[in-house]
Amino acid sequence: MGESTVSQVPINKIRRRWKVISHDYILRKFIRSLFIVWAAITATFVLIHMMPSNPIELYVNQLVMQQGITYEEAKDQAATLFSIDLKKPMSLQYIEFLQKVIKGDFGTSVLSPGTPVADIIKEYLPWTVFSIGTGLLISFTLGILLGMLAAYRRDTVVDQLLTLYASIFSAVPNYLVAIIILVLFGVQWGVMPIAKLRGVLSPGVKPALSWVFVKDALFHGSFPIIVIVLTWTASWLLIMRSSTWSTLEEDYVNVARAKGLTDGRIMTAYVGRNATLPLFARFALAIGLIVGGSVLIEQITQYRGVGYTLLQAVNRRDYSLMQGIFLILTFSVIFANFFADLLYGWIDPRIKVGNNK
Amino acid sequence: MTTPANYQDYVATHEQAALRLKDISINYKAKRGIVHAVRNISLHLNAGESLALIGESGSGKSTLALGIVRLLVKSAEISSGKVIYQRDGKTMEVLSLQGDALRRFRWAETAMVFQAALNAFNPVLRIWQQIWDTAKAHGWRDKKAVRKKAMELLDLVQLDAERVIDLYPHELSGGMRQRVLIALALMLDPQVIILDEPTTALDILTQRTIINLLRDLKAARNFTMLFISHNLAIAAELANRIATMYAGTIVEIGPTDEIFYHPRHPYTLGLIRAVPTVTGGFEKLESIPGSPPDLIDLPTGCKFHPRCAFATERCRLEEPVLEKIDEDHYAACWHWRSVNPKL
Numbered sequence: 001m002g003e004s005t006v007s008q009v010p011i012n013k014i015r016r017r018w019k020v021i022s023h024d025y026i027l028r029k030f031i032r033s034l035f036i037v038w039a040a041i042t043a044t045f046v047l048i049h050m051m052p053s054n055p056i057e058l059y060v061n062q063l064v065m066q067q068g069i070t071y072e073e074a075k076d077q078a079a080t081l082f083s084i085d086l087k088k089p090m091s092l093q094y095i096e097f098l099q100k101v102i103k104g105d106f107g108t109s110v111l112s113p114g115t116p117v118a119d120i121i122k123e124y125l126p127w128t129v130f131s132i133g134t135g136l137l138i139s140f141t142l143g144i145l146l147g148m149l150a151a152y153r154r155d156t157v158v159d160q161l162l163t164l165y166a167s168i169f170s171a172v173p174n175y176l177v178a179i180i181i182l183v184l185f186g187v188q189w190g191v192m193p194i195a196k197l198r199g200v201l202s203p204g205v206k207p208a209l210s211w212v213f214v215k216d217a218l219f220h221g222s223f224p225i226i227v228i229v230l231t232w233t234a235s236w237l238l239i240m241r242s243s244t245w246s247t248l249e250e251d252y253v254n255v256a257r258a259k260g261l262t263d264g265r266i267m268t269a270y271v272g273r274n275a276t277l278p279l280f281a282r283f284a285l286a287i288g289l290i291v292g293g294s295v296l297i298e299q300i301t302q303y304r305g306v307g308y309t310l311l312q313a314v315n316r317r318d319y320s321l322m323q324g325i326f327l328i329l330t331f332s333v334i335f336a337n338f339f340a341d342l343l344y345g346w347i348d349p350r351i352k353v354g355n356n357k
Numbered sequence: 358m359t360t361p362a363n364y365q366d367y368v369a370t371h372e373q374a375a376l377r378l379k380d381i382s383i384n385y386k387a388k389r390g391i392v393h394a395v396r397n398i399s400l401h402l403n404a405g406e407s408l409a410l411i412g413e414s415g416s417g418k419s420t421l422a423l424g425i426v427r428l429l430v431k432s433a434e435i436s437s438g439k440v441i442y443q444r445d446g447k448t449m450e451v452l453s454l455q456g457d458a459l460r461r462f463r464w465a466e467t468a469m470v471f472q473a474a475l476n477a478f479n480p481v482l483r484i485w486q487q488i489w490d491t492a493k494a495h496g497w498r499d500k501k502a503v504r505k506k507a508m509e510l511l512d513l514v515q516l517d518a519e520r521v522i523d524l525y526p527h528e529l530s531g532g533m534r535q536r537v538l539i540a541l542a543l544m545l546d547p548q549v550i551i552l553d554e555p556t557t558a559l560d561i562l563t564q565r566t567i568i569n570l571l572r573d574l575k576a577a578r579n580f581t582m583l584f585i586s587h588n589l590a591i592a593a594e595l596a597n598r599i600a601t602m603y604a605g606t607i608v609e610i611g612p613t614d615e616i617f618y619h620p621r622h623p624y625t626l627g628l629i630r631a632v633p634t635v636t637g638g639f640e641k642l643e644s645i646p647g648s649p650p651d652l653i654d655l656p657t658g659c660k661f662h663p664r665c666a667f668a669t670e671r672c673r674l675e676e677p678v679l680e681k682i683d684e685d686h687y688a689a690c691w692h693w694r695s696v697n698p699k700l
Contacts, residue, residue, distance in 0.1 A: 251476035258428055258471070259541075260463035261494045269490065270479050277481070349481055349525045 025345050033338040038098075040330040045097050048082060048323060049090075056082055059110065059319060081320045082107045106324030111316055117324035121306060125291075125328065127200045128298065128305030131221040132290045135228025140283055142229065143236020144276055148267075150237065151244030151275075162237060169234035175296035178227045182300065197223050198302045223301040224294070232286075239279060247275040277348055281340045288336030291329045364610075364679035364687045365399055373443065374401035375548050375581045376425070376467070381438035383417070383424050383605075390653040394420040394433070396605040404444075404548065407575060407582040409592035409613075411628065412602035415649050418585045419472065421602075422551050425451065425583075426469050427459060442466060444548045465495050467549040468542035470535075472557055477538050478526035484537055485522045488544065495545055510540035513577075514570060532563035536570065543578060551583045556591065568594060589632050593617055598685070601625045604650050604660035607679065611686030621682050621693040623665045659691070667692040 048056060056078050063074035088096070100106075106117035150162040169177065185192040196202070197220060205216045247253065248271060256270045294307030302308075306325060313321040345351045361367045368377065383395035395417045402408050410418045423429050425440055440451035444466065454462055471477050478487055485504070492503040504522070511518035514536040526534060535555060542550050552571070556564040568591055575582060575595070586592045592599055593613055600610040601624060609622035620626045627645035647664035650656055658675055662668040671691050679687040690696065 251471065252479045254428060255471060255477040255538075256479070256490075258426055258463055258469045259491045259494065260460045260465060261490055262460065265490060265494065269482065274479065274481060347481070350527050 025351070026342065029338055029341040033334050036334050036337075037331060040334065041098060041101050041327070042094075044323060044327060044330075045094055048319070049093070056319075058317075080108060081110055081113075082323070101327065106327065107320040109321050110318045111321075117321050120309065120321060121324055121328055124304060124306040124309045127221075127303070128294045128307055129290060130217065131224045131303060131305060132228055132294050132297075133287075134221065135225045136232065136283075136286055136290065138225070139229045139232035140236055140279075140286075142233045144240050144272075144279065146233070147237040147240025148244050148272060148275070150241045151248065152267075154245070163241070166234040166237040166241075169231050170238055172231070173296075174227055174231040174293075175300055177231055178223075178297055178300040181223075181227065192223075200304050220303065224297050224303050224305075227297055227301065228293075236279065239282065240275065243275040243278055244271060247271050250274070277344075280347055281344045284336050284340030284343050286336070287339065288333035291325070291332050360681065360684050362681045364681070367681075367685075367687070368399045368401045371401040371403060373404070374441075375404040375406075375443060376400075376402040376583075377439075377441040377443075378421075378425070379439040379441070381421065381424065381440065382436045383420050383429065384434055384436050385420075385430075386432045386434070387653065392652045393655060394605050394652060395424065398438075398605075398607055400600065400607065400610075402549065402581055402583060404581050405579050406598065407584060407596045409584045409586060409596035409599045410602055411586060411589055411592050411599055411625075413587060413649050415652070416602040417605040417652075418602055419553055420605075422469065422553050422583065422585055425551065426463055426467055427451065427454070428469075442549075461495060464491060464542075464547060465545040466547055467551060468545070468547040469551040469553065470538050470542050470555045472554040478534060480526055483523055483525055484529075488522070488541060491541060491544060507540070507544065510543050511537065513543070513574065514540045516540070530563075531559055532567065535559060535563075535567055539567075539570070539574070543574070543580075547580065549581045549583065551585070553585045554587070555584075556586075556588075564591070571595060589617075589628050601628065604655060605652060606660075606689075608661065608690070609688040610679070611683070611688075615683060615686045619683075619686075621686070621688040621696050622661075622690045623667050623692075623696055624661050625688075626696055659689075667695055 059078045059081065060071065060074045063069060063077060064071055067074075104118050106121070109115045109117055109120060146162055150159045150166075153159045181192075182194070186194040200217070200220050201207075201213075202216050202220070205213055207213060253266065253270050256266045261270070291306055291310075294305055295311055296307070297303070298305045298308035299311050306328070310322065310325045312318070313325065361370065365380075368379070371377065378398055378400040381395055381398045382393070385392035385394055398421060400408075410421070412418050420429070420433065424433075424435055429435070435452060438452070442449045442451050442462070449458075449462060449466070451459075451462065478484070482490075485507070488507045489500065489503055492507075497503050507522060508518040511521055516533060516536055521529065521533065521537065529537065539555070555571070556567050559567065571582075572595060574580075582595070584592060584595050589599075596613050598611065599613050599616040600607050601616070601622060602608065603624050609616065609620065609625045616625060617629065620629055624645070627643070630643040631645060645664055650660055650663070656663055657673060659665070659668070659672040659677055662672040665672065667690075669692070675691070677689045677691050679689045680693070682688050682693060
């Protein structure tokens with residue numbers, strides 16, 4: 001009897017804590033995201049470590065065969081590359097790996113020994129975020145505006161033209177669009193300075209807060225940005241068009257008309273705002289696809305971002321670099337999901353954010 | 358002064374009416390053909406009066422109401438008629454209003470409380486924002502004054518104004534939302550308020566409070582009311598006059614008591630008999646046989662004849678027009694003399 005009352009106190013306390021956590025939208029989502037990050041890191045560890053013919057084993061064998069060093073020496077080299085100490089027990093290795101990843105230490109590159117993977121990512125990731133991110137922002141804005149235009153001009157020539165464009169470009173993969181542009185404008189008609197467009201900056205231009213730098217970055221980024229805008233605008237347009245359609249059918253839009261609101265006010269605050277709600281969640285999710293979506297485009301446009309780097313790493317079996325980029329990719333998707341949840345809770349009052357009394 | 362024998366003349370004599378409909382017809386274009394939703398309706402609403410439009414689903418009541426505020430869907434067309442609105446000596450031809458003039462007519466002159474009031478509010482804007490939007494659209498610039506008036510009106514519809522005004526729609530119950538919409542309808546002091554089945558989506562107790570509220574508001578604010586319902590009992594409580602609609606046209610119109618105790622159209626009689634009474638029990642309850650007519654392919658003659666117990670050869674061939682039965686009481690039936698509610 002006495003024991004049970006004593007042990008009930010902490011249980012109630014835990015329950016109350018749990019209630020606070022489960023009722024707090026942001027906290028709940030945050031904890032979930034942390035859990036997924038942990039799961040992703042763990043999965044990576046398991047993959048490179050425990051699977052048969054895993055990257056470490058492959059690399060060790062490669063070293064033994066090519067350089068004729070002993071198995072032990074090769075293992076030491078591999079350990080530094082993957083930032084894992086293979087001599088320690090598995091559990092300790094796992095904890096060390098966790099600590100290092102959290103600190104941003106992803107080991108060193110296989111192909112350029114001594115260069116930390118984190119540095120390589122730091123060098124190339126910003127360019128991808130700049131080019132694909134700019135493309136995403138432009139396509140999102142354009143897609144919303146054109147989608148609304150198409151919905152408001154339903155079944156007119158404007159709508160038909162926009163829908164035709166959108167159906168084609170949302171169905172064709174973006175790397176194909178990039179290739180077609182390259183072949184037609186670059187090779188066939190020669191209006192595109194392909195050689196000058198290569199890379200992220202012209203030789204001699206250094207990152208600085210200057211107009212020359214911005215202009216040059218935009219010039220080199222223009223090809224991937226145009227490809228992204230062409231293809232992603234199409235998808236946003238189609239989603240926005242159907243979302244606007246269903247919003248236009250809503251009772252409150254009709255009531256707003258009955259109340260004598262101006263067309264402009266109805267279009268922005270009653271139709272536009274409500275129709276874009278579902279798109280914002282998708283937008284946040286799309287942020288997570290920036291890294292993943294850049295791989296093929298950057299290859300074709302010869303834009304040296306993180307996607308280009310990833311493809312090179314794959315081609316040359318640079319496992320530690322691949323591991324680092326994959327982790328970044330995973331983190332960005334998880335972050336985007338968390339951001340989407342936050343954004344949705346913030347723009348749609350029907351989703352409770354934080355503690356409501 | 359006795360009322361004219363011809364119904365059109367009768368409507369025409371009410372020159373001062375707040376709202377006068379002259380021979381309104383509304384069609385919908387459908388794949389199968391043209392839907393004759395409203396056919397040649399003439400009607401007047403005197404200032405301060407309350408008229409109930411009664412009929413089954415699909416009888417054209419809501420279409421008529423939407424036609425008056427020009428909110429019909431694109432596939433609908435007002436093929437003929439005039440809507441004349443008058444207030445303080447100013448006259449408007451509603452059907453020829455365009456652009457801003459039409460926008461200003463809506464809500465400020467004729468407000469409409471919708472059937473689906475549960476979704477009448479934008480879910481992502483606070484109640485206050487939606488009230489302010491409405492006031493602003495009609496030239497109000499003083500936020501404080503609007504808020505003060507909104508609070509008074511919310512108070513009037515028996516809501517906790519302080520709390521409700523800053524809530525989001527989903528934080529209110531169905532009955533509360535309907536009250537907010539009624540309060541909002543009063544915001545710009547419109548002369549006419551159209552209520553399109555304002556209690557349909559609500560539970561029975563909430564219906565009762567809304568009806569009581571409307572009756573009190575009507576007494577206090579003296580607006581002109583067009584009440585649309587399929588519920589005769591509710592209509593009788595609120596209306597001075599009742600008009601029965603069948604197949605897109607008015608088949609009987611008259612003072613509430615007349616319609617209730619001396620209905621002269623078999624359809625009105627059927628509607629009254631289909632309502633259970635507290636004292637009558639269920640044995641007297643009768644439903645009208647058959648179903649409402651196909652509005653694309655209407656029956657010949659009187660549109661009600663396939664369902665009517667009084668129908669004769671004449672009913673199959675000729676459509677009756679509204680005929681004077683008593684003072685202010687008109688019915689469109691060849692056999693109105695035989696229709697006796699006491700039988």
